[in-house]
């Protein structure tokens with residue numbers, strides 16, 4: 384996948400890798416993480432960069448600079464990160480490798496609004512360029528609340544860190560939440576794009592970095608058998624499920640403002656939907672792929688207040704039992720409003736109004752504190768004609784299930800004859816498991832995404848128009864909940880269940896049921 388951006392035009396090719404991989408090479412650079420004392424740095428970013436190093440994919444000329452408010456030396460920062468890497472890395476930490484890796488990590492103390500701190504940062508980056516040959520390339524990672532974006536960006540611009548010298552680049556990675564409605568997203572986009580061009584802006588949606596999400600396009604467009612069937616003539620409906628046993632995990636204040644629809648559906652699940660529903664792109668470039676995804680999001684039928692009342696179910700978990708352990712209800716969670724009306728579950732029926740998908744419902748659901756953790760896409764085909772075998776037996780439809788996580792893989796349910804003298808038909812599964820087929824663990828989403836940002840490949844990052852159109856769809860639902868004088872009820876479900884019964888009714892009305900995971 385190649386980004387046509389000019390900043391990658393002079394990308395060096397490593398002759399030893401030629402023919403081995405079609406992905407651009409990550410380039411030497413300095414990665415600056417704002418919010419370096421945050422959870423994401425310890426749990427995801429540093430373990431990801433370490434794993435890239437362990438796999439031999441990290442450019443040798445690379446340094447990581449953590450920028451945060453707390454007083455800390457480089458040595459302290461390295462020790463803390465080592466502890467975290469040992470805990471959170473997907474592969475064990477090798478002592479020797481860690482030692483050389485740690486030498487590339489630095490800490491820069493500073494308030495986000497303090498110009499002097501940015502001057503020191505700029506000087507430090509210049510020094511690192513000179514010492515380590517990082518060529519003036521900079522990757523700024525904003526792992527902070529969006530309210531901090533404007534201040535940080537303004538300071539970066541004030542010291543010229545958003546500008547590059549001839550032959551080098553400066554890019555920014557921004558973490559979600561990217562706005563809380565279309566207006567705030569547009570404002571945020573403008574703030575970012577005033578300082579970094581869209582071409583140099585990388586909006587993280589970590590679901591796009593998951594191997595299985597990337598495999599959706601391969602499954603659809605590298606196989607000849609699926610695409611002819613991938614439309615309203617052969618597909619009855621699609622179900623996209625995200626389920627978590629986890630609750631809000633200490634993120635009460637954020638979550639109570641966001642809710643499941645904004646936290647999971649607007650970004651992650653709509654991204655999966657667009658990969659399933661998109662047309663084949665004209666080429667595998669970042670923009671060609673994202674053009675097709677945007678068309679899907681734009682084709683989502685906007686919902687009126689009545690549609691929201693009929694086609695969307697919102698729920699909130701009450702106390703219950705998960706894996707034999709009692710857990711409190713959402714309103715009793717730490718720093719959550721005891722009268723909160725925020726949804727921790729959402730189920731909806733969406734329509735992609737284009738030729739391919741006319742009349743095919745997309746059922747999307749997500750919930751916290753459900754019975755099981757897993758994300759999957761189930762494509763249910765139309766049943767075989769009601770003659771021959773189907774006349775006397777309950778012959779179920781074919782279902783193609785794409786397991787995003789865990790146990791990543793794909794299975795196809797088909798009907799087969801049970802061995803014996805009589806004709807008894809039973810569903811069986813043709814199953815592909817990543818683990819057993821490829822014999823190696825999939826890299827973490829952040830590994831892939833960081834590598835891509837270092838390589839200038841924006842394919843797996845959300846583009847401005849994608850994000851804004853997704854908000855437009857989601858905003859109509861939020862309005863249907865919060866601006867309707869007679870809002871639909873917030874349904875309660877016990878923790879450890881599969882969500883409110885109203886979500887089952889949503890499908891039952893159409894003569895369908897949710898797939899059991």
Ligand code: BG6
Nearest residue numbers: 559589627629646647651758788
């Ligand atoms: C995050 C949400 O973006 O994604 C969390 O804020 C959610 O609430 C998480 O739990 C799910 O990610 P994953 O990769 O664990 O499915």
